[in-house]
Amino acid sequence: MNQLEALKRWTTVVADTGDFQQMEQFRPQDATTNPSLILKAVQKPEYAPLLQQVVAQGKGAEISALMDQLIVRFGCEILTKVPGRVSTEVDARLSFDAAATVARAQRIVALYRAQGVDTASRVLIKVAATWEGIQAAGQLEREGIHTNLTLLFSRCQAIACGDAGVQLISPFVGRIYDWYKKQAGAGWDEAAMAGDNDPGVQSVRSIFDYYKHFGIRTEVMGASFRNVGQILALAGCDLLTIAPDLLAQLQAASGDVPHKLNAAAAQGMALERVHYDEAGFRFALNADAMATEKLAEGIRAFVADAVKLEQLMQAAAV
Template sequence: MNQLDALKQFTTVVADTGDFKQLSAYLPTDATTNPSLILKAVQKPDYAPLLQDTVNQFRGRALDEIMDRLLVRFGCEILSIIPGRVSTEVDARLSFDTNATVARGERLIELYQAQGIHIDRVLIKVAATWEGIQAAQQLERKGIHTNLTLLFSFCQAVACGQAKVQLISPFVGRIYDWYKKSAGAAWVEADMTGANDPGVQSVKHIFNYYKKFGIATEVMGASFRNVGQITALAGCDLLTISPDLLATLTATDAPLTQALNADAAKAASIEHVSYDEATFRLALNEDAMATEKLAEGIRAFCVDAVKLEKLLLAA
């Protein structure tokens, strides 16, 4: 049995890609997309006609609507291949606007429903800012399920649990990147792998907290830099993995054992916490890594959204 098959015994495997033609090789349950992944896909010859066709069909409409229709077009293609859910992201430029995020999330769902897609097969992806979390809470109350992304800190995870969001995506690799860069020459790679990886530790802490206190929000580890980070989180509810790392797991038959365990978490000694807006903002501000990576992530998604718009305008 290869490591991917072994991992599927403990964890729901999700493909992190807009390149839906790769999906059938790995048989993931779910798939996630974001503006950067869609931008990367539409620049490939295989997918350029899909962008052109969307523009031709809706030319003259508002640019933000054409963008959403393109995202939904990709999502529908993905859903024709996988059995589970696809995550589609709200424009990152709305990350600090609760009402606009709710409106965009509702529109994305309406576009999916117009294509005959059931509401339960789509997760609306929102940045885990305070405003994004409040928007997700409103969407969930309307029956629209959400995936809170760009999540780097425990306080973000706690606030998402309080908001009863469907799923969170803590970013393992980007946490690892920050600590490695911060440590500089003092970083010893061999000492910071597997269970000692700071990104892995962050997800494990969140997973254990959720299971300890019966929080139903699903935990999906994301943004992996190596297979060791993935295998150290076997047992997490879901893991979203790039095609390159899915290929590595498929090519490896080394033993893989369950690392996270919900029953063990229930017995752990963990203190319950809660946040309102003021205490959330203070806790996030106290975490330099999370503050920097959240801001950086939103900026990067905004840049790629603009690039995607330019491609739509040029089509």
């Protein structure tokens, strides 16, 4: 048995890509996208016709509407490749506007429904885990629109998401690892900080244990991996969303995958329940330099790629 199949015994495997033609070989349950992944996909020759079709069909529409039509088109194609859900992201420029996030999410869901997609079971709306994003997600969940809270780097973000009743969170393993490695500089010991000692792995494990201890129903999906070791150290997490190159490495490697994260064991831990109001959340996030910096950096990067995607669409419309 290869490691990918072995991992699937403990964890739901999700493909982290907009390249839907690449997915079938790995047989993931779900798929996740974001502006950067869609931008990467549309620059491949095989996806150029899809971009042209969306632009032609939406002629005269404002650019934000065209963007939503494009990401939903990708989402619909992905849903023909996976049996489960696709995550589709709200424009990161709305990360600090709860009302606008809700409105944009509702528009995306309406586009999916117009294509006959059962959004309650097959679509997750991705929203940045800012305070405003979490509040928007709570409102969407109450409307029956399920959400995936992304750009999540800290326990306080995870706790607020659990209290808001969001469907799923995506803590970013690799970006946490990146921050601590950069901070350590020449003093970083890759071997000593690998696997269970990886700071990104430890962050996800802490969140997983907290949720399972207190019976919080929000799903935990580790994301943003830099190497296979990080993935294997989180076997047993509810879900793991993995880029195609790492899926290929897992598929090519033989051997067992030990069960690492255990919900039953978490229930016996001595943990304190925490709740945050807005002021408490902002203070806790501010106190975590890594989470503050990576959240801001992540929003900026997604916005930059969304702008590039819009520019490609505008060029195609000429």
